[in-house]
Amino acid sequence: MIWTIARKELLDHFRSAKFLVSVALTVVLAAISTGVSGQDFRQRQQDFLDAQREMKGDGVEYVLLRAPQVLSTLINGKDRILGNKAQVSHLRMPAGTTGYMGEDWSLHTVVVSGFAAVDFAFLVRVVLSLVVLFLAYNAVSEEKSNGTLRLVLANPVARHEILVGKFIGGIAVVGTALLAATAISLLLIALDPKVALGGSDWVRIAGIVAFSALYLVFFYVLGLFVSVRVDRPSTALMVVLQVWIVLVVLYPNLATMVAASVRPLPSAQEIAQEKAALFEPHRAEFDAVSNRFEAAVMSNKEDSEASQRWKELWILQQELNWRVDEEQRRLQNEQASLAKQLSLLSPAVLYDRVVTSYAQTDLVDYDRFMGGVYRVWKQLADRALAPRRARGTEAEPTLPTFVAATTSWQDRFVASAPEWTILLLLSVLLFVAAYVAFLRKDAR
């Protein structure tokens, strides 16, 4: 009986203009978004390769490059805005990366990005979730309002069979739309010779598609629940639209705003002041040594003691600056994790978190990259501070010309367990609520 109803639902949807328009729209958007993201990725990849070729370390200054993530073609995340270059010498430990192609300092302070990028994630999170609600909101309400529900219930069909049948049919339809979007996106990526996907990338893609499916299941169940509770289809439509706006737009942004006001980040000026304050105890000595060093240079004499001390103090300042920058990053992460906790029940945020994690376009690898940059700087600084005579005989230390930090997909999958659990739980709870409401429903 469940299959009879599921089949009917499936056929009903496949024939509806609503579904055909939705799938067409989805496919077109998927093609456009992947096309644009692919283009962007190719440029960044080229930029990365060019920079790698041109900027080899010369023993003093090193350019560390972050490779663009191949899956940013699907999930833009923060891959672009975080920039890709860090220029390091023993005298310079950068606070962050610089952006792509001559762009200014990267926007790495933007912890929770808005939903501006139109990528595969946007397609699922915003467009498909809405499509799913449009498919689900009248699943029961329309049958109730036009009377077909009575005709169905006049037969030996249990109510749960109707609901489960509708659920299966609806999910199959939603799955078709998702697979259509995925297929077109992957086709475009696979046809692009500059985008090389490795074995683990496919596993990550499978993870992204699986979580997308769960996300859409949640919205289908939500639509089903409203459809059971609200008898008039037009009212049901209004309700699902409002709930959607709250869940996908208002709630995530509100959580970010609250987190930003509860855990405010210091301004650039405050950071500079903090850095100055930290170095203050050494300021007088630094100025004196600077003067001595300068005077020696002016009189063409060598004051190796002053020069060594100046270097030491300068490096100390870099170290102290780094501590402030690190603290700043820690505060950012704290704010982000508060926003994360506050938006624990927002499926859109859960979705964003999981897919950017799988695509490695979140902040995790950025922090690891900056950690790597620090270690390189530390080596350069230690070498610069080592006594000259010891250095002369030694071979140049080999420093990496770039650092590509990645986390294995296994780690990413394990780390996403809470998000899976929460979204699954929310979906199950909603389905149970819809089920109970439908069992009690006055079928007149």
Place this chain on the structure above:
Amino acid sequence: MSEGAATLKASDVTKRYEDGTLALDCLNLEVRQGEVYCLLGANGAGKTTTIHLFLGFIAPTSGTCFIRGIDVAREPIEAKKHVAFVPENVTLYGGFTAAQNLRFFARLGGRERLTRADSESLLRRVSLQPEDLDQRLRNFSKGMRQKLGIAIAIAKDSEAVLLDEPTSGLDPKAAAEFQDLLSELRSQGKAILMSTHDIFRAQEIGDRIGIMKEGRLVAEQSREELRSRDLVRVYLDFMASPPGAETSRASG
């Protein structure tokens, strides 16, 4: 089973809605095999509520509805195997053809296989054309939909048939054809409970007629009793009398 004699039986059924409205007040009613029972009454008298209680759409506040002795509230699935329903407004799935609608509802009714020939013969029985099978329902007129609703009920081939003002909106010719169909179903031994506003048709087809008023069955007349009395007269008398003044069974 003691209820076995009557295919449809309502025993002391009361229905009070959540808003406090008393829709049905201690209804007792029986429809036997091969009998057409017509329920007459003004809007809101409780006719549709009676039918909906037999279908388990709503639960009785007290009392029991039986279909072939099966308590509808307790075993709704089992009970609904034995009953077909034609609502006042048959709305089917507009995007599907008549054949697909027929097949879907036949499956729900427990009939796994409905061949094209079966569907065609069903359509002929309700005076629709076999060509109509491939028409989408959204192109059907109200009369055609009503006929298809009856075809769906016939396809189920159940012992009891519940009809809620099935002829409303049908043209006179279609209504006459419908009456013939009802006689045919009666001759097949089905128990038919029909609510209607059409006193004349009720008098023609009904083996028994119940008059409802404000949730109560205020009169029950058999075909024999009505030979000597005019149903319109009886009906209007009951409608005019003040509430509570009537006897629960008019003896003729």
